[in-house]
Every structure is written in structure tokens, then in C-alpha cells.
Amino acid sequence: xxxxxxxxxxxxxxxxxxxxxxxxxxxxxxxxxxxxxxxxxxxxxxxxxxxxxxxxxxxxxxxxxxxxxxxxxxxxxxxxxxxxxxxxxxxxxxxxxxxxxxxxxxxxxxxxxxxxxxxxxxxxxxxxxxxxxxxxxxxxxxxxxxxxxxxxxxxxxxxxxxxxxxxxxxxxxxxxxxxxxxxxxxxxxxxxxxxxxx
Numbered sequence: 001x002x003x004x005x006x007x008x009x010x011x012x013x014x015x016x017x018x019x020x021x022x023x024x025x026x027x028x029x030x031x032x033x034x035x036x037x038x039x040x041x042x043x044x045x046x047x048x049x050x051x052x053x054x055x056x057x058x059x060x061x062x063x064x065x066x067x068x069x070x071x072x073x074x075x076x077x078x079x080x081x082x083x084x085x086x087x088x089x090x091x092x093x094x095x096x097x098x099x100x101x102x103x104x105x106x107x108x109x110x111x112x113x114x115x116x117x118x119x120x121x122x123x124x125x126x127x128x129x130x131x132x133x134x135x136x137x138x139x140x141x142x143x144x145x146x147x148x149x150x151x152x153x154x155x156x157x158x159x160x161x162x163x164x165x166x167x168x169x170x171x172x173x174x175x176x177x178x179x180x181x182x183x184x185x186x187x188x189x190x191x192x193x194x195x196x197x198x
Contacts, residue, residue, distance in 0.1 A: 045132075045149060046111075046167035051099035059148060063134065065090045072129045072154040074161075075190040087152050089133035092125045095168075104172040110151045113164035118177040119186070120153055120160050122170070129154045132165065157188040157195070 048054040068091045075081045131152040141147040146163030185194035
């Protein structure tokens with residue numbers, strides 16, 4: 001598919017879903033405002049911070065990288081789980097080849113639409129089951145589930161898997177994300193039931 005055809009598909013998908021996307025929702029965190037992706041053809045995904053080469057990739061460039069499909073269980077802090085969820089996207093190892101993290105890089109802050117952030121240790125992103133995903137259960141992500149791109153970090157509660165992903169900031173030190181600043185546990189290990197930090 002050429003760039004023009006891809007832009008048409010992205011635009012058509014955005015228009016079909018435009019009214020399903022809501023503004024801030026206290027139950028799930030930041031959501032893009034209605035119309036936030038009207039200019040979808042200029043969308044990009046950045047990796048910056050403690051890396052040798054910062055990059056900005058278009059949707060086509062991102063999808064041209066080697067793809068990975070995973071099937072994993074996901075766990076929400078509100079006590080529901082979904083088993084055998086499948087996602088397709090690109091694994092961090094492919095992106096790391098492009099940016100070369102510096103030796104002091106140990107943490108990641110995921111930046112999403114409307115200023116939403118989530119933080120994880122870099123090792124959580126390096127896990128074989130982690131992914132930067134554009135597809136779930138064999139279909140493109142819907143806006144409610146993070147279209148066009150979301151982080152998938154199944155080793156943590158799912159609020160760490162930022163929707164509407166726009167970039168990854170690679171850092172030498174940790175910085176709490178949106179929900180962590182409001183009392184959610186910084187580590188969010190579901191095996192330890194780390195829901196809240198107080």
C-alpha cells in the first residue's frame with residue numbers, strides 16, 4: 001500500500017470512529033478529544049531521551065519493521081482479567097536497533113495523547129511478551145482500545161499499557177506516570193497485587 005492509500009485508510013478509519021472517541025474519562029485515564037486525529041497522515045511515533053539516535057516514524061514506517069504477534073493474558077487494576085488476548089505490532093528489540101539505548105537507560109515513560117503518561121522499567125519493555133501494538137485479536141485497534149497504537153506490557157497491570165501512544169522517552173531514572181501521581185502503585189506487578197501505592 002502506498003503512502004496516499006494508507007493515509008486514505010487511516011483517515012477513513014478515523015472518520016468512522018470519530019464520535020466514539022471521548023475526552024477525559026475518570027475511569028480509564030486520558031482519551032483523545034473528538035477530532036484529535038483529523039490530520040492522521042502527519043501522525044508520528046517518537047523515541048527520544050537516553051538514546052544515541054532519536055527517531056520519529058510514520059505509521060507506515062513503523063508497520064514496515066519486523067512484526068511480532070503475541071497471545072497473552074491481561075489484568076486490569078479493577079480486578080478483571082482477559083485470557084489469551086492476541087496483539088500484533090513491533091517488539092522493542094526492533095526499535096532498540098534503530099535508536100541504540102545508552103548504557104544508563106533503565107526506564108521508559110510512554111507518552112500518549114492529551115499528555116497521558118505511564119512508566120515502566122526498560123526491562124518490562126524488553127520482555128518477550130511486551131509489544132508496541134496496532135492490532136488486537138486480528139483486527140486494527142479501535143479508538144476505545146488505543147488506535148492507532150498502544151503499548152502492551154502484560155507483566156504489569158494494564159494501565160501501564162498506554163493507549164493512543166505517541167512516543168517512548170528512554171530515561172536513566174524513573175518518573176511516575178499519570179496514574180502513579182494519583183496514588184496507583186509505581187511497579188504495578190499484578191502477581192503481587194500492587195494496585196495502590198498508599
